[in-house]
Amino acid sequence: MSTLAHIFEAAGMATIALGSVKDQIKNAAPPRGLWCDFPLGRPLGIPQNAEFQHRVLAEAFSLLDSKQTVFKEYDIAIRDEGTEVMACALPPRHDPKAHPAVDEANGLRPAYERALAKYGNRIGAGRTIPSEQISEAIESFIRVAEGTPWKEAGVPGIPARVSQDIRGYYETAALALSDHAPEAWAGTRWFLDHTEAGKVVLSARQAMADAGEKQPIWFYMVPGDR
Amino acid sequence: MTDSDVKAMTADIEVPSFKVAAFTSPVKLSEAKVAIVTSASLHHPDDEGFSPGDVGYRVLESNKRDYVLGHWSPNFDAIGYALDINTVFPIDRLDELAARGIIGSVSDKHLSYAGNQFELSAIRMDSGPAGAKFLKEQDVDIVLLTPV
Numbered sequence: 291m292s293t294l295a296h297i298f299e300a301a302g303m304a305t306i307a308l309g310s311v312k313d314q315i316k317n318a319a320p321p322r323g324l325w326c327d328f329p330l331g332r333p334l335g336i337p338q339n340a341e342f343q344h345r346v347l348a349e350a351f352s353l354l355d356s357k358q359t360v361f362k363e364y365d366i367a368i369r370d371e372g373t374e375v376m377a378c379a380l381p382p383r384h385d386p387k388a389h390p391a392v393d394e395a396n397g398l399r400p401a402y403e404r405a406l407a408k409y410g411n412r413i414g415a416g417r418t419i420p421s422e423q424i425s426e427a428i429e430s431f432i433r434v435a436e437g438t439p440w441k442e443a444g445v446p447g448i449p450a451r452v453s454q455d456i457r458g459y460y461e462t463a464a465l466a467l468s469d470h471a472p473e474a475w476a477g478t479r480w481f482l483d484h485t486e487a488g489k490v491v492l493s494a495r496q497a498m499a500d501a502g503e504k505q506p507i508w509f510y511m512v513p514g515d516r
Numbered sequence: 517m518t519d520s521d522v523k524a525m526t527a528d529i530e531v532p533s534f535k536v537a538a539f540t541s542p543v544k545l546s547e548a549k550v551a552i553v554t555s556a557s558l559h560h561p562d563d564e565g566f567s568p569g570d571v572g573y574r575v576l577e578s579n580k581r582d583y584v585l586g587h588w589s590p591n592f593d594a595i596g597y598a599l600d601i602n603t604v605f606p607i608d609r610l611d612e613l614a615a616r617g618i619i620g621s622v623s624d625k626h627l628s629y630a631g632n633q634f635e636l637s638a639i640r641m642d643s644g645p646a647g648a649k650f651l652k653e654q655d656v657d658i659v660l661l662t663p664v
Contacts, residue, residue: 314529340608
């Protein structure tokens with residue numbers, strides 16, 4: 291982001307770069323940088339809060355008053371304490387013969403479809419596998435978790451990208467199961483820690499790590515601090 | 517898992533250095549045309565999505581709102597954007613500022629790149645300058661850059 295700021299500034303446009311990671315924006319030193327200590331993914335701070343977003347923009351545009359390069363810290367921080375989890379009701383068991391994660395994913399489809407209709411596919415689920423194949427993808431990760439090498443388990447793509455689509459499917463469905471804007475990461479924590487599919491993804495990732503698979507193949511299946 | 521844990525992973529990532537930082541004196545904000553440039557890999561469903569390592573850019577138009585978050589990193593919250601695109605791409609906020617006369621106007625065109633790139637030479641030498649030229653051709657005066 292800051293690299294682009296330097297390039298656009300050199301082309302004759304005044305730039306203001308927002309940054310969420312202090313060291314990154316401070317060290318890259320864009321001509322005008324505003325560090326906002328907000329969660330990653332939310333550079334304007336709070337969704338569905340126009341007043342808050344306008345305040346951030348006002349601070350950003352105020353940097354244009356400086357006659358020289360400037361770095362500033364925004365005076366409000368939004369810290370993720372790692373505790374909030376989306377409260378999304380999961381579907382009851384429908385097909386006792388199916389693995390719980392597969393049954394769960396199938397049961398969430400109406401919520402996924404409702405969220406798509408309301409918000410569109412903003413999260414970008416379905417970039418590697420169409421949503422119709424989510425259950426098959428989960429089944430392949432179940433096999434990986436049980437010890438099948440991922441290349442023999444029918445994983446329909448690079449595991450990290452397939453995992454991204456499963457998470458996107460679940461987080462999109464979550465939009466239809468919640469009535470408020472959750473804190474950052476609350477949806478991801480719900481998926482990873484409170485759903486059967488999340489457990490499968492984590493187990494498959496661990497199995498690949500234990501099997502000595504190349505780290506980029508499995509590491510990016512979930513946020514890197516997991 | 518917390519946001520600070522994820523941010524801490526970026527502590528050792530080297531950032532590019534610019535020996536001479538360019539500095540452009542801005543036109544008056546109330547007369548300026550403003551564009552957004554985001555590194556969130558936003559793209560329209562009708563346009564080509566971003567591949568991992570994609571160093572190109574996509575043009576975003578002011579009159580559309582159905583943009584897909586095409587970033588391949590798992591290391592950010594996507595639900596904020598899903599609920600409100602202004603969380604990343606504050607196009608409605610800019611429209612409101614223009615209506616109030618605080619900024620001169622909002623560009624019809626904006627740009628999106630893929631952040632989380634470790635090899636930046638192509639962006640520095642090619643797609644970055646190309647995107648800047650494109651926005652200059654739109655008579656953009658001020659660029660607001662947003663990450664994810």
